[in-house]
Amino acid sequence: MNDNELLRYSRHIFLNEIDLDGQEKLQQATVMIIGCGGLGNACIPILAGAGIGHLILCDHDVIEYSNLQRQFAFTPKDIHHTKVDVIAHYLHQRNSDLNITPINAYINTELLEKYVPKCDVIVDCTDNSKTRHLINQAAVKYNIPLVSASVIQFSGQLAVFDSRLANSPCYACLFPELNTEDKSCSQNGVFSPLVHQIGAAQAAEVMKLIIGFGTSSAGKMVQFEGIDFSTYHLALEKNPHCPVCSSSNSLHSYFSK
Numbered sequence: 001m002n003d004n005e006l007l008r009y010s011r012h013i014f015l016n017e018i019d020l021d022g023q024e025k026l027q028q029a030t031v032m033i034i035g036c037g038g039l040g041n042a043c044i045p046i047l048a049g050a051g052i053g054h055l056i057l058c059d060h061d062v063i064e065y066s067n068l069q070r071q072f073a074f075t076p077k078d079i080h081h082t083k084v085d086v087i088a089h090y091l092h093q094r095n096s097d098l099n100i101t102p103i104n105a106y107i108n109t110e111l112l113e114k115y116v117p118k119c120d121v122i123v124d125c126t127d128n129s130k131t132r133h134l135i136n137q138a139a140v141k142y143n144i145p146l147v148s149a150s151v152i153q154f155s156g157q158l159a160v161f162d163s164r165l166a167n168s169p170c171y172a173c174l175f176p177e178l179n180t181e182d183k184s185c186s187q188n189g190v191f192s193p194l195v196h197q198i199g200a201a202q203a204a205e206v207m208k209l210i211i212g213f214g215t216s217s218a219g220k221m222v223q224f225e226g227i228d229f230s231t232y233h234l235a236l237e238k239n240p241h242c243p244v245c246s247s248s249n250s251l252h253s254y255f256s257k
């Protein structure tokens with residue numbers, strides 16, 4: 001680590017739980033973040049600021065005026081530009097040494113097969129259950145921890161699915177139905193401060209997983225209500241009949257559908 005890096009990351013290095021060793025782990029890590037909307041705009045700059053070595057960003061969307069209320073990497077001049085390229089530029093302006101791979105596409109099995117095996121952690125910042133199931137299948141297949149979150153109106157949820165742990169459930173254990181109807185921000189609204197709280201919590205979980213300090217949220221779901229700051233911790237159980245994580249044979253058939 002050079003002198004500038006030592007200064008840039010000093011406030012993390014001062015923390016006993018991180019120290020130089022932890023900072024070096026962050027700088028050697030590869031993290032894939034899928035979704036550069038509200039949660040992504042909160043989570044990605046924190047991970048970049050913390051010095052994650054390689055950030056793989058994936059999003060298919062372009063910037064709209066309705067994003068500006070909570071997606072602060074974007075400005076009015078960015079309207080109709082691709083989210084993933086604008087946020088990569090935003091990060092590079094703040095640290096030209098960052099190694100960022102922007103992928104301007106819908107996430108799909110081919111992209112997951114290409115990038116997930118290279119990752120230390122995957123972060124799900126998407127907004128629909130079909131995509132979440134696809135990401136979960138790849139995370140289970142390659143035993144990569146998945147930090148998943150969602151926010152709608154005043155409610156936020158955060159969960160870590162870590163298939164390296166024998167009893168840790170996967171996303172499909174919890175939400176087995178593929179055809180559930182999603183609530184969207186565009187139809188239901190979303191409270192901007194809550195998006196940032198939950199996105200920041202995702203970044204914290206990523207750093208804890210990479211460095212190995214604190215307590216991971218694996219095996220539980222944290223629900224946070226932005227309207228009154230009430231917090232619930234729900235214990236999650238592995239489904240012994242889960243088509244994704246209960247056996248390698250069923251996973252193969254599921255993943256290749």
Ligand SMILES: [Zn+2]
Pocket residue numbers: 169170171172173174239242243244245246
């Ligand atoms: Zn499962």
